[in-house]
Amino acid sequence: MRMSELSAATGAPVATLKFYLREGVLHPGESLSRTQARYDESHVERVRLIRALMDTGGLSMAATRSVLAAVDDPPPERHELLGVAARALTGDTAPVSDPELTERTWSWIHERGWHIAPDETLVARLTNQVQAARSAGIDVTWERLGQYADAMDRVADADIASVPVDRGEALRYVVVGTVMVDPVLQTLRRLAHQNRSAGSVGKGGPQPRPAATAAVSSSPDQRPETPGQPAR
Amino acid sequence: MRMSELSAATGAPVATLKFYLREGVLHPGESLSRTQARYDESHVERVRLIRALMDTGGLSMAATRSVLAAVDDPPPERHELLGVAARALTGDTAPVSDPELTERTWSWIHERGWHIAPDETLVARLTNQVQAARSAGIDVTWERLGQYADAMDRVADADIASVPVDRGEALRYVVVGTVMVDPVLQTLRRLAHQNRSAGSVGKGGPQPRPAATAAVSSSPDQRPETPGQPAR
DNA sequence: TTGACTTGGAGAGTACTACTCCCCAATATG
DNA sequence: CATATTGGGGAGTAGTACTCTCCAAGTCAA
Numbered sequence: 001m002r003m004s005e006l007s008a009a010t011g012a013p014v015a016t017l018k019f020y021l022r023e024g025v026l027h028p029g030e031s032l033s034r035t036q037a038r039y040d041e042s043h044v045e046r047v048r049l050i051r052a053l054m055d056t057g058g059l060s061m062a063a064t065r066s067v068l069a070a071v072d073d074p075p076p077e078r079h080e081l082l083g084v085a086a087r088a089l090t091g092d093t094a095p096v097s098d099p100e101l102t103e104r105t106w107s108w109i110h111e112r113g114w115h116i117a118p119d120e121t122l123v124a125r126l127t128n129q130v131q132a133a134r135s136a137g138i139d140v141t142w143e144r145l146g147q148y149a150d151a152m153d154r155v156a157d158a159d160i161a162s163v164p165v166d167r168g169e170a171l172r173y174v175v176v177g178t179v180m181v182d183p184v185l186q187t188l189r190r191l192a193h194q195n196r197s198a199g200s201v202g203k204g205g206p207q208p209r210p211a212a213t214a215a216v217s218s219s220p221d222q223r224p225e226t227p228g229q230p231a232r
Numbered sequence: 233m234r235m236s237e238l239s240a241a242t243g244a245p246v247a248t249l250k251f252y253l254r255e256g257v258l259h260p261g262e263s264l265s266r267t268q269a270r271y272d273e274s275h276v277e278r279v280r281l282i283r284a285l286m287d288t289g290g291l292s293m294a295a296t297r298s299v300l301a302a303v304d305d306p307p308p309e310r311h312e313l314l315g316v317a318a319r320a321l322t323g324d325t326a327p328v329s330d331p332e333l334t335e336r337t338w339s340w341i342h343e344r345g346w347h348i349a350p351d352e353t354l355v356a357r358l359t360n361q362v363q364a365a366r367s368a369g370i371d372v373t374w375e376r377l378g379q380y381a382d383a384m385d386r387v388a389d390a391d392i393a394s395v396p397v398d399r400g401e402a403l404r405y406v407v408v409g410t411v412m413v414d415p416v417l418q419t420l421r422r423l424a425h426q427n428r429s430a431g432s433v434g435k436g437g438p439q440p441r442p443a444a445t446a447a448v449s450s451s452p453d454q455r456p457e458t459p460g461q462p463a464r
Numbered sequence: 465t466t467g468a469c470t471t472g473g474a475g476a477g478t479a480c481t482a483c484t485c486c487c488c489a490a491t492a493t494g
Numbered sequence: 495c496a497t498a499t500t501g502g503g504g505a506g507t508a509g510t511a512c513t514c515t516c517c518a519a520g521t522c523a524a
Binding site for chain 4: 013015016019023033034035036054060061062
């Protein structure tokens with residue numbers, strides 16, 4: 001497969017592929033001569049992965065690079081992987097402004113029985129986010145945070161349950177999955193909001209707390225197609 | 233309060249405040265003369281809100297503007313508000329590429345008992361995200377999606393429970409809260425991952441599924457301060 | 465063999481965003 | 495009255511993700 005064919009297979013312009021090569025996010029093809037290189041399925045997958053991480057996952061080029069580096073390198077330690085994905089998605093943490101709030105956040109974590117490494121920067125991030133919410137007039141109480149954390153424990157259960165057994169695959173799955181599922185969760189939250197508020201407006205009433213995990217039927221009823229805004 | 237004082241109170245440079253005024257996200261102060269204007273507490277709050285939405289919420293200037301417009305205008309309808317917040321956070325939806333997947337997404341929504349307006353672009357977004365995850369090698373099954381949606385129903389419960397009763401306040405709360413809580417949830421998911429994987433490495437074992445919502449104690453044990461990367 | 469086309473490599477240019485700087489005349493302020 | 499500040503506005507800057515242009519070397523079809 002030549003570069004123009006790779007371009008056709010992925011939908012990315014040749015100029016963009018060259019750019020990815022220069023940036024080091026796409027591995028070079030097998031060089032046949034000074035002006036010819038062969039690309040294969042691994043390149044197609046890689047380009048698709050890059051675009052998924054950047055477009056849907058919202059990662060920057062730099063963040064994408066470090067995610068890919070994590071995926072490529074031999075797995076250091078299992079809990080390190082999650083750290084890589086976490087850091088890649090949201091740059092470095094700004095220094096914590098409020099030490100008292102940080103301390104209370106740690107207390108909250110302990111009270112809820114979570115085991116978190118004491119140097120974890122995620123806690124600093126959480127503290128900053130809670131503070132930012134407050135400065136925006138949204139008081140995120142500890143109780144509310146607890147409800148959110150309960151929900152995220154369930155999400156983590158689902159995340160972990162779907163990780164493949166294979167070592168090398170697991171690495172890629174955890175890192176990429178962490179990034180790609182974030183926007184899905186965000187959209188589902190919006191839909192859950194819709195569902196709850198539709199009930200007070202519409203006829204039937206919403207599903208307040210469905211317990212069962214529904215499987216999709218093989219007989220989809222006729223649905224009007226979603227129009228979707230044409231241009232961006 | 234003059235502009236330089238507003239700057240001191242918010243930490244935003246005067247040039248930035250002028251920029252916000254030009255961009256229309258900050259309302260002008262009371263004009264005392266051609267070269268003097270008075271700003272008040274409402275301006276301080278507004279600037280803080282702008283910075284929270286942009287820095288923590290990750291909104292662009294344009295998205296921030298539409299969120300603020302939604303907050304300022306008289307509430308159209310309750311379910312409209314959520315739509316505004318949803319749209320503000322993630323631009324317009326790209327056209328759906330796969331109609332079959334869209335249809336299955338709708339079926340899934342129905343099977344789970346959610347009431348969603350049939351023209352909802354969020355469904356298109358969800359479809360695209362699931363497809364993007366697949367093209368990145370992450371197969372988000374309907375069962376897994378169900379687990380995620382269960383968790384998001386709980387999140388939505390917590391969201392709705394904390395909305396104040398006052399009409400005007402509720403508007404602001406829902407829109408801003410939707411935006412500001414997203415990053416919190418993201419961080420909590422990372423922490424939940426940490427907790428689960430720390431158990432297989434550390435000593436005590438993680439809290440697999442804590443049921444109780446813990447309140448924070450008034451006697452926080454001494455915690456080593458989180459260092460945090462100094463520079464960005 | 466020849467001539468159109470493609471390739472890798474690299475520099476420069478573009479579009480967009482969120483500021484940031486600079487200048488001005490008209491006031492405030494000491 | 496001298497100095498400083500203000501609002502207003504245009505222009506400049508830094509960062510990001512491309513996109514374009516050029517080039518000589520190499521490939522392919524006729």
